[in-house]
Amino acid sequence: xxxxxxxxxxxxxxxxxxxxxxxxxxxxxxxxxxxxxxxxxxxxxxxxxxxxxxxxxxxxxxxxxxxxxxxxxxxxxxxxxxxxxxxxxxxxxxxxxxxxxxxxxxxxxxxxxxxxxxxxxxxxxxxxxxxxxxxxxxxxxxxxxxxxxxxxxxxxxxxxxxxxxxxxxxxxxxxxxxxxxxxxxxxxxxxxxxxxxxxxxxxxxxxxxxxxxxxxxxxxxxxxxxxxxxxxxxxxxxxxxxxxxxxxxxxxxxxxxxxxxxxxxxxxxxxxxxxxxxxxxxxxxxxxxxxxxxx
Amino acid sequence: xxxxxxxxxxxxxxxxxxxxxxxxxxxxxxxxxxxxxxxxxxxxxxxxxxxxxxxxxxxxxxxxxxxxxxxxxxxxxxxxxxxxxxxxxxxxxxxxxxxxxxxxxxxxxxxxxxxxxxxxxxxxxxxxxxxxxxxxxxxxxxxxxxxxxxxxxxxxxxxxxxxxxxxxxxxxxxxxxxxxxxxxxxxxx
Numbered sequence: 001x002x003x004x005x006x007x008x009x010x011x012x013x014x015x016x017x018x019x020x021x022x023x024x025x026x027x028x029x030x031x032x033x034x035x036x037x038x039x040x041x042x043x044x045x046x047x048x049x050x051x052x053x054x055x056x057x058x059x060x061x062x063x064x065x066x067x068x069x070x071x072x073x074x075x076x077x078x079x080x081x082x083x084x085x086x087x088x089x090x091x092x093x094x095x096x097x098x099x100x101x102x103x104x105x106x107x108x109x110x111x112x113x114x115x116x117x118x119x120x121x122x123x124x125x126x127x128x129x130x131x132x133x134x135x136x137x138x139x140x141x142x143x144x145x146x147x148x149x150x151x152x153x154x155x156x157x158x159x160x161x162x163x164x165x166x167x168x169x170x171x172x173x174x175x176x177x178x179x180x181x182x183x184x185x186x187x188x189x190x191x192x193x194x195x196x197x198x199x200x201x202x203x204x205x206x207x208x209x210x211x212x213x214x215x216x217x218x219x220x221x222x223x224x225x226x227x228x229x230x231x232x233x234x235x236x237x238x239x240x241x242x243x244x245x246x247x248x249x250x251x252x253x254x255x256x257x258x259x260x261x262x263x264x265x266x267x268x269x270x271x272x273x274x275x276x277x278x279x280x281x282x283x284x285x286x287x288x289x290x291x292x293x294x295x
Numbered sequence: 296x297x298x299x300x301x302x303x304x305x306x307x308x309x310x311x312x313x314x315x316x317x318x319x320x321x322x323x324x325x326x327x328x329x330x331x332x333x334x335x336x337x338x339x340x341x342x343x344x345x346x347x348x349x350x351x352x353x354x355x356x357x358x359x360x361x362x363x364x365x366x367x368x369x370x371x372x373x374x375x376x377x378x379x380x381x382x383x384x385x386x387x388x389x390x391x392x393x394x395x396x397x398x399x400x401x402x403x404x405x406x407x408x409x410x411x412x413x414x415x416x417x418x419x420x421x422x423x424x425x426x427x428x429x430x431x432x433x434x435x436x437x438x439x440x441x442x443x444x445x446x447x448x449x450x451x452x453x454x455x456x457x458x459x460x461x462x463x464x465x466x467x468x469x470x471x472x473x474x475x476x477x478x479x480x481x482x483x484x
Contacts, residue, residue: 004463004466007466007470008462008463008465008466010466011462011465011466011469011470012447012462012465014469015440015441015465015469016372016375016376016444017440017444017445017446017447017465018446019446030363037362037363040363041362041363041364042473043469043470043472043473044363044364044368044372045364045365045368045473045476046469046472046473046475046476047368047371047372047441047469047472048364048365048367048368048369048371048372049368049472049476050425050441050472051326051330051367051368051371051372051374051375052326052367052371053425054326054329054330054333055329055333056325056326056328056329057325057328057329057332057338057341058325058328059324059325059328059342059345060338060342063328063342063345063346064320064324066346067320067324067345067346067349068316068317068320070316070346070349070350070353071311071313071316071353072313
C-alpha cells in the first residue's frame with residue numbers, strides 16, 4: 001500500500017465510510033500501526049472541528065427537559081451513590097424503572113430498526129455478490145468451453161502436423177532413394193589395362209560420375225616415369241574430336257595413387273579412359289604413348 | 296474556577312455525574328442539534344436523534360477513547376452516524392418523497408450546470424462556512440460524504456467520477472481541513 005493509499009484509507013475510516021474488508025483492514029491498522037492511528041485521529045478531529053462549525057440550532061424547551069432528565073429515567077445509568085432508602089424511594093425507583101424500561105423499549109426499537117436496515121443493506125450486498133459470482137461463474141464456463149475448443153483444435157492440428165511429418169519423411173525417403181538411384185545411374189566404373197608388358201602388373205580403376213563431370217582414379221604398382229615425363233589421364237568422348245584432359249597422375253614412391261580428377265571440358269558420354277605418358281606438366285592434347293586403356 | 300475540558304466532563308459522566316451531563320449538553324447540545332439538522336433537514340427528527348445520542352453519551356461514556364480523537368469529535372461522529380441512519384430509515388419509509396429529493400440533488404450535481412452547482416454549493420455553504428475554503432470539487436464530495444453519509448462508491452456513481460478520484464478528493468479535503476484547524480487551533484472545540 002502506498003503512503004497515499006494509506007492516507008486515503010485513513011480519511012475514509014475517519015469519515016466512517018468504509019465497510020467489509022476495507023473497514024476491517026483500517027481497524028486493524030488503527031490498532032497496530034501508531035502512525036496510521038495518528039493519521040486517523042488527526043483527520044477525525046478535523047471532522048469534529050468541521051462539525052463544530054455547523055450553525056448551532058437552539059433546542060426546543062421540551063428537548064432540553066427530555067435530555068436533562070435522561071440520567072434520572074435511565075435504568076442503565078452508571079449508578080450514583082445512594083445513601084438512604086425508603087419505601088417511597090423504592091416505589092419511585094420502580095416507577096422510574098418502568099419508564100426506563102419503556103424508554104429502553106423505544107430505543108431498542110430504534111436500534112432494532114437500525115439493525116434491520118443494516119441487515120437489508122447486507123442482504124442487498126450479498127445479492128449483488130451472488131449476482132457477481134453467478135456472472136463470474138458464467139464467464140468461467142464460457143472460458144472453459146473456449147479452452148476445450150482450443151485444445152481440441154490444437155490436437156487436430158498436432159495430428160495433421162504428425163501426419164504431414166510422416167508424409168514428409170516418406171517423401172524424403174523416396175527422394176533419397178531416387179537421388180541414390182540417380183547417383184548410381186550416373187556413376188560408371190572402368191578398369192584400365194596396361195598396353196605394354198611393363199604395365200601388366202599395374203591395377204588402375206576409374207570411378208566416373210557423369211552427372212558431376214568428375215571422378216576418382218586408384219592405382220597400384222604404377223612404374224615410375226622418367227623425370228622429364230608425367231602420366232596424364234584422358235576421357236574419350238565421342239562428342240569431342242580429341243580425348244578430354246582429366247589431369248596429371250602423380251603416384252607415391254611405392255607406385256600407388258588415389259587421385260580425384262575433374263574433366264577439363266564437359267563430358268557428354270565417357271566411352272573410355274586412357275593414360276598416356278606426356279612431357280613434364282602435361283599436354284593439352286594427347287601426344288605421347290598410351291599406356292593404359294579401359295572402358 | 297478553571298473550565299473543565301470535554302474529556303474531563305466525559306470522565307465525570309462515566310462516573311454518573313449528572314451535573315457533568317448537564318454541562319456537556321449545555322456546552323454542545325445546540326451544535327450537535329445543528330449537525331443532526333444539517334443532515335436530516337427536519338428539526339423534530341433531529342431532536343429525536345439528539346435525545347438518543349445523549350442517552351448514549353450517558354450510558355456509554357466509557358466507550359470514549361481519547362487516543363482516537365477529542366471528546367467532541369467522538370460525540371459529533373455519533374450524532375452524524377445516527378442522523379444518517381435515521382435519514383436512510385426515512386428514505387425507506389417514504390421513498391418517493393426522499394428519493395425525489397435525492398434525485399433532484401443528484402441531477403443537479405451530475406448535470407454539472409454551473410448555476411445548479413453553485414446553488415448546491417451555496418446550500419452547503421449556508422450550512423457550513425468552512426466549506427467555502429475548499430475547492431469546488433472537494434465541497435461537493437465532502438458534502439455528500441459528510442452530510443448524506445454516501446460511501447466513496449456511491450459518490451463515484453452519483454458524480455460519475457472514477458472511484459480513485461473520489462477517494463483522492465475526500466483525502467485532500469480532509470487534509471486541507473486538518474491543516475486549516477492546525478493553523479488555527481483556537482477554532483477547535
